[in-house]
Amino acid sequence: MEYKYKLAKLQYDKEKNEELIKRQRKRAGQVFPKQLEVEFWQQHLEQARHNINQYFWSGVLIYFIITVLMITGDYWIIDRNFFKHDFIHSLLGLVNGAFCLLTLFFFAHYKILRPYYAYAAMAMIFWAIVSMTWLTMTVHTEVFRHQAMMIISMIYIMGFVLTGVKPFHMLLTGLMAAVVAMIMLLTLYIPIDVMVMGRVLVGSTVVGFLISKMLCTRERMIFLVMHQARLSEKINRIHAEELLHLSQHDALTKVSNRRTFDEMLDSYFEQARHDEVPLSLLFIDVDFFKKYNDHYGHQKGDEVISAIAKSIKDSIRHMDFVARYGGEEFVVLLPETDAHGAYAVASNIFKAVERLAIPHSQSLVDSNVTISLGFTVYKGEADIFKSDFLQRADQALYRAKQLGRNQIYYHTLQVEEVL
Structure with missing residues (x-):
């Protein structure tokens, strides 16, 4: 009876999963039933943590090369009248970026910190946007100020794509960081074009959100297909176990034959x-x-x-x-x-x-x-x-x-x- 119950439940789950696959194909990005939705995001977050762990040293090497290139480039393009001030801000920006990435790695790598990874990821992105906005927009060299827009956009997109946090949660984080950054710039009377800065901050948030939604839509379909494969494997295993049991046991007495x-x-x-x-x-x-x-x-x-x-x-x-x-x-x-x-x-x-x-x-x-x-x-x-x-x-x-x-x-x- 237990065998039949397990098999019936798996068959039911498989049929429901097939319906979800059909719905995803008709309308991509639909939310799953509660339990499956939780499982999907847990797996998505775990995959993000795994990627951070796996590619940590490659990331360190790439960041080191970028740091060398940026320091060398900054040395030549900084306005000599503001060299000390702007160069220090440039170094602080690189150190701050390394701090954010290293913190993210610690929360992804160490078992004791993993339960707080999603919160740490959102906190680091919030901090990176606000702090990098201040560091890059308070320089005097005009080229650096233009470069700031690209750096801020990259932080937003990396936050959405690499962390594995739900797009909606990251959207709220990005919008909050944009508001705080704008208030900070205006309060400190830092000369900025409010319209351009607002477009960069809010626009980067929206673009990052759309990119992550598209990636998650693809991940949802892959998740459903893999879930279907796992259900089929369990059904086949139960059938195989039952056939093996029947071949080894007497049908009437249930003892071995x-x-x-x-x-x-x-x-x-x-x-x-x-x-x-x-x-x-x-x-x-x-x-x-x-x-x-x-x-x-x-x-x-x-x-x-x-x-x-x-x-x-x-x-x-x-x-x-x-x-x-x-x-x-x-x-x-x-x-x-x-x-x-x-x-x-x-x-x-x-x-x-x-x-x-x-x-x-x-x-x-x-x-x-x-x-x-x-x-x-x-x-x-x-x-x-x-x-x-x-x-x-x-x-x-x-x-x-x-x-x-x-x-x-x-x-x-x-x-x-x-x-």
Whole structure:
């Protein structure tokens, strides 16, 4: 039932995801259902953090080259009348940019800081816009003031594209930074063209927002396709697991089938031979089961087989192995179990079936359903083969039935020992 529930839920999720893909193709950028929306942004943010970590040293190298080029260029283009003032502002701008990028890296890299990464990213972009606006617009060299517009636009676009923060949140951050920067410039009576500066600040915010929205639209479709692939993989895995389970287990009793028993016997036998530890093999047969089937019907017979299988499973250890050998016959493998331990397990099974008290009016040994048990023990002997081991356990069961059924019989691999 659990298998069917999981499969039905996955199929339902897959159908819903297919609908989302169709809607995204018709109208790109649509918001997902709440849980999927949260998962998308978590993944988007995680990818941004991963990119910052992965390309950190490449970024350091690029920033170093830019710094060298800018310092060299600034040295030659700064107005000599304001050289000291403007050059210091230029250096402070480069140091400030390095500080912002390094802070962003720390929040992306260190596990303890990662939960605050989005807030740190918005704070750094806000600070970078305001501080770089002041540093670049308070220089006296006219070329620097023109260059400021490009630097501010780059900060905006980098903030939207690289941080992984939601475009709307970054839009609010950018607009707040624009307002604060304009108030600061006007309050400090810094000579600026208000119209041009406003267009740069607000225009860069809008452009960055549109670019990030377009990128997120593409990311949304990729996310849905990948989510669809994951759902399909889970469905296929469940089908494969169920097919494997069906191929290894008996459909009626839900215990392992004979094919699986043969495989497990190989493994257990070789392990016992290698480690020279005992391995017990127990054969179980329902007494006069054909008479029961003929009298009560096959449906009742199936119920008896299922009930006995459950009793056997409940009577053995987690390390033991039980299988339906065929018809009304079961086998149990007991690793690291000597004759006395195997007899104790056999007694537990015998009593568990006895407690079921299933009426059997056609039985010749009891008024209820009974079982016969035969077992043998392999002690790791090198001269004993698996076929001998199996045959001796089968002979023990045959002997139990021959002696009148409804009993336990032990047959050693050495014929002279009998318990």
